[in-house]
Amino acid sequence: MATKVDRSVYFLNLLRRAQDSGHIRPDVDGDDVFTLVTAVSLVSERMTAMADRHEHLLSVVLDGLAARKTGPDRMAS
Structure with missing residues (x-):
């Protein structure tokens, strides 16, 4: 059975991977x-x-946590 610490580490790793892949805003933390x-x-x-x-x-x-694409039709954050 996973402990609270195990789940926290798993979640933080998942969050970091989502940020590294550009799916989640880089300024968000756990x-x-x-x-x-x-x-x-x-x-x-x-x-x-x-x-x-x-x-x-x-x-x-959750939509608000998504990374924003910048371009001519979107303002940069």
Whole structure:
């Protein structure tokens, strides 16, 4: 059975690989991801009116973590 430390190391390695491949913003760290996902979960859990929007809210957060492509049609971050 994986320990909490094992899962944290696995997650951080996964995050770094996603950043190295250009899929996740380079300015994001594990604490950022944990905080954002936790916030969505807490809002969905405590605000019953938002419970049915949990998947949508999580999708918005995850989309925001994606690396942005720069080019003539996009402003550089």
